[in-house]
Amino acid sequence: MSTNLEVGIVGLPNVGKSTLFNAITKAGAEAANYPFCTIEPNVGVVEVPDKRIQVLTDMYKPKKTIPAVMRFVDIAGLVAGASKGEGLGNKFLSHIRETDAIAEVVRCFEDSNITHVDGSIDPIRDIETINTELCLADLESAQKRADRIAKVAQCGDKDAKVEYAVLKKVLACLENGDPARKAGLTKDELPQVKELNLLTLKPIIYIANVAEDEAGNPDANPNVKRVEEYAAKEGAQVVAVSAKIEAEIAELPDDEAEVFLEELGLPESGLDKLIKASYSLLGLINFFTAGSDEVRAWTIVNGTKAQKAAGKIHTDIERGFIRAEIVSYDDLIACGSEQTAKEKGLVRLEGKDYVMQDGDVTYFRFNV
Numbered sequence: 183m184s185t186n187l188e189v190g191i192v193g194l195p196n197v198g199k200s201t202l203f204n205a206i207t208k209a210g211a212e213a214a215n216y217p218f219c220t221i222e223p224n225v226g227v228v229e230v231p232d233k234r235i236q237v238l239t240d241m242y243k244p245k246k247t248i249p250a251v252m253r254f255v256d257i258a259g260l261v262a263g264a265s266k267g268e269g270l271g272n273k274f275l276s277h278i279r280e281t282d283a284i285a286e287v288v289r290c291f292e293d294s295n296i297t298h299v300d301g302s303i304d305p306i307r308d309i310e311t312i313n314t315e316l317c318l319a320d321l322e323s324a325q326k327r328a329d330r331i332a333k334v335a336q337c338g339d340k341d342a343k344v345e346y347a348v349l350k351k352v353l354a355c356l357e358n359g360d361p362a363r364k365a366g367l368t369k370d371e372l373p374q375v376k377e378l379n380l381l382t383l384k385p386i387i388y389i390a391n392v393a394e395d396e397a398g399n400p401d402a403n404p405n406v407k408r409v410e411e412y413a414a415k416e417g418a419q420v421v422a423v424s425a426k427i428e429a430e431i432a433e434l435p436d437d438e439a440e441v442f443l444e445e446l447g448l449p450e451s452g453l454d455k456l457i458k459a460s461y462s463l464l465g466l467i468n469f470f471t472a473g474s475d476e477v478r479a480w481t482i483v484n485g486t487k488a489q490k491a492a493g494k495i496h497t498d499i500e501r502g503f504i505r506a507e508i509v510s511y512d513d514l515i516a517c518g519s520e521q522t523a524k525e526k527g528l529v530r531l532e533g534k535d536y537v538m539q540d541g542d543v544t545y546f547r548f549n550v
Contacts, residue, residue: 324356331346393426
């Protein structure tokens with residue numbers, strides 16, 4: 183996984199994908215009512231909402247504060263036949279291979295002024311159009327690889343035999359029109375296909391784009407219900423948002439945006455919902471480093487050990503790791519200062535095999 187979490191936003195033309203992308207990243211990608219308006223992927227960097235970083239900033243009064251960030255990549259509208267190079271298919275597929283996860287925008291709103299490429303609103307058909315293209319692209323690359331190592335496996339090469347068995351499992355799934363996520367690969371089998379960077383192995387979130395007046399109660403929209411039922415079958419998450427509302431929020435200062443959300447009866451913005459869902463999907467947590475120079479949030483995979491986490495900051499710190507001084511965020515805030523936390527024995531010294539916890543405020547001791 184890259185240093186910054188990267189999520190590719192995909193969807194058919196005119197489903198509100200670029201409108202949503204512009205809103206959440208304030209990046210100003212062109213959003214027009216015709217297909218292929220987005221050709222090169224636009225990249226937007228978004229702060230991960232985390233109130234703890236402001237509390238730590240107030241406590242340490244550092245020279246600078248650096249929140250965790252997430253990159254969103256807006257990828258060209260996909261059409262049927264993309265895997266065979268239709269529209270901007272090949273470009274689309276190469277861009278999406280680079281991302282950690284996929285957020286697929288699905289149109290769940292009616293609007294006679296915005297044309298749909300297939301002439302009607304049907305989110306399940308739209309999802310299946312995209313999933314079919316991703317499956318076909320994966321099928322091609324997995325088949326090529328299987329053809330290449332079949333002979334080596336037949337000659338008795340152990341590694342090739344193991345890889346070939348995993349590829350056959352994946353191919354059976356893809357030939358059936360199912361994403362590779364459904365192949366049920368074990369932890370030991372996944373590394374065998376890692377280099378193929380399969381699109382349908384990437385975790386996915388479906389973004390149900392609803393009308394403005396449905397944002398407060400998206401479950402009343404039967405199309406959202408259908409998307410949720412579909413997603414449940416493959417263990418995917420659904421986030422319902424109104425791209426139009428997100429676009430309005432993007433124009434407002436933070437305090438006004440909060441009031442606007444309250445008036446609409448929304449506890450949080452669609453962006454916040456999407457980031458939380460992405461963190462959950464990829465099993466991510468944040469730890470913090472804090473001092474007079476800098477307060478900073480670092481994103482790691484849940485289960486990461488202390489020495490590996492140190493490498494997020496610098497490879498030298500990982501290499502020369504001695505100990506991690508750690509206090510939990512809750513203990514630190516309850517004590518009111520690092521000094522008090524130390525006096526109460528709440529600052530612990532942990533070794534390289536300590537498993538980092540969400541909210542750990544950490545100082546790494548190292549020697550290079």
